[in-house]
Structures are given as structure tokens and as C-alpha cells.
Amino acid sequence: MINIAICDDIFEVTSQTEALIKKYNPTFSIDVFHNPIKLIEFLSKSNYHLFILDIEFPDSSGLEIASRIRELNAQVPIVFITSFDSYAMEVFKLHTFDYILKPLNEEKLFPVLDKVIKYLNIDEKHFVFQFNKVNYTLPLQEIVFFEKNMRKVLIHTLEEDYTVIMTTRDLLANLDDNFVRVHNSYVINIRFVREIRNDYLTLDKDKSPDIWIPISKNYKLAARKSILMKLREKIR
Missing domain, CATH: 3.40.50.2300 (Response regulator)
Structure with a gap:
């Protein structure tokens, strides 16, 4: 509701x-x-x-x-x-x-x-995964960013963090266009972007300190373009 x-x-x-x-x-x-x-x-x-x-x-x-x-x-x-x-x-x-x-x-x-x-994201899109034989369903709008660490993916949400074993390809296939890959290790939710610089951006996680995420050279142009286009949509 x-x-x-x-x-x-x-x-x-x-x-x-x-x-x-x-x-x-x-x-x-x-x-x-x-x-x-x-x-x-x-x-x-x-x-x-x-x-x-x-x-x-x-x-x-x-x-x-x-x-x-x-x-x-x-x-x-x-x-x-x-x-x-x-x-x-x-x-x-x-x-x-x-x-x-x-x-x-x-x-x-x-x-x-x-x-x-x-x-x-009122259409209630969710990220569904399993870890240690437990099934999870997380609203996409509550996921701030994903952090890849070897075979593991750390899922950082507004409330807590989760872990899943998943390839980057499978991860991206389960996300909508509010998520952008900015680094080999990071996929961020554009909705939480506070500031974007040349080689990093900051994410706002409510009352927590801003989160600094690096932007790698390989993804810089595409990531900045996607982020700026989405941010413009918010103020039209």
C-alpha cells in the first residue's frame, strides 16, 4: 500500500x-x-x-x-x-x-x-535467491548496491546485508534498469546516488554515512550516461 x-x-x-x-x-x-x-x-x-x-x-x-x-x-x-x-x-x-x-x-x-x-517501483519487483538452503525475496527498491567478492555476491539493503553465490551474468539478468554496473565488483541502484564524480560516486543509505563506490575505467562512460539519464527522469 x-x-x-x-x-x-x-x-x-x-x-x-x-x-x-x-x-x-x-x-x-x-x-x-x-x-x-x-x-x-x-x-x-x-x-x-x-x-x-x-x-x-x-x-x-x-x-x-x-x-x-x-x-x-x-x-x-x-x-x-x-x-x-x-x-x-x-x-x-x-x-x-x-x-x-x-x-x-x-x-x-x-x-x-x-x-x-x-x-x-510499485510493480513490486523482487530479487529472489537462495543461500544455505534458505529462500529470500527482497524488493529491488530496498537494495542499495551489490558487491562481488569472488564467487559470492554481498547484497546491501536499507536494513541489512545478505550473501548469495551467483555469477555476475545471472545477477544482472535479475535486475531492472535502475541498476548499473560501475565496476567489476559493484552494481549500484541509481535511486540511491547522491553524487557522481569522475572516478567514484556516493550512495545515500538513509541515516548511515554516505557509501563511496569506485567507478572503473571500463564502465565509466556507460555508467555515467545511464545514471545521469535516470536522474534527469526524476526531475522532469
Whole structure:
């Protein structure tokens, strides 16, 4: 189930946004907040897949809320709805997912929801494997990167690490196009890329320190091209 938080101090806007989302998909779970302080109080104990925020509040800013969200979760999509287009630069500095001008309607919101679903891998693709006679099924969206060590593959997820005996060919055959090989020993999930440099990149694993992954000469051009194309898709 997809959990969505809507925060706007105008009741008509939240009602309209909620109705549009329910029309798009009635199975989505929606929490509505009219006070940004209440939303901030819920952040540490909630598990939202998408935030839809107004930018301007009487005593605070949606940008401040987004900054707080980013401290807790670097990947969750944040969509701003606003009556003004003068905040675009500030919005994209926070790595937000999209920016919609009011009044909200299907033509504006539904394509954004389509992108969110694609970004979150809502089709529930999984990586299935067996190790020590135990079967595992991991959602691809929760795998940060794979690390090859001889015959073993170390699977680094958001929560814990796993091991499987698998060839690189079989590994790549079971992944989608969100995964890119950047080195003989590393296959990374583009969704977690924070920064890409000439010979390395960093991955953001929520509250953990950034993970440094080398980019080898053999994969540099193809990997950078794939990563940059995917990252552009996120902000279209």
C-alpha cells in the first residue's frame, strides 16, 4: 500500500488533492495535515512513500518541512503545490520530485503520480535467491548496491546485508534498469546516488554515512550516461 501525506493549510486544497488521488487510485492511504508542526511530529514514526506539500504557511514554510524530511529520508519523493513559481530554485535544491502550480487538476497531478509509481517501483519487483538452503525475496527498491567478492555476491539493503553465490551474468539478468554496473565488483541502484564524480560516486543509505563506490575505467562512460539519464527522469 502507498502511504501519502498531504500538508496544506487550506481545507479546500487538501480536500481536492485527496479526491484527485483517490480518483487516481482508491487503494492509496492518505493522511491530511493542515498544520505543518503536526506533520513534523509524525515524521519519525511514520512511513510515507510520498509527501505533497504547500510551500507557504502563515507561520512556516513548506521548504522547512522538506528540509526536515530530507534529514530523515534522502530518497522519498516530495511534491510541492503552490500558487507561485518563484520558488523553483529553492525547491530543486532540496532534491524534490516535482513542482505543481495551483489550481490542481488531473492533467497536472496524474502524470506526477505516474512518475512517482515508476520511481518507487510499485510493480513490486523482487530479487529472489537462495543461500544455505534458505529462500529470500527482497524488493529491488530496498537494495542499495551489490558487491562481488569472488564467487559470492554481498547484497546491501536499507536494513541489512545478505550473501548469495551467483555469477555476475545471472545477477544482472535479475535486475531492472535502475541498476548499473560501475565496476567489476559493484552494481549500484541509481535511486540511491547522491553524487557522481569522475572516478567514484556516493550512495545515500538513509541515516548511515554516505557509501563511496569506485567507478572503473571500463564502465565509466556507460555508467555515467545511464545514471545521469535516470536522474534527469526524476526531475522532469
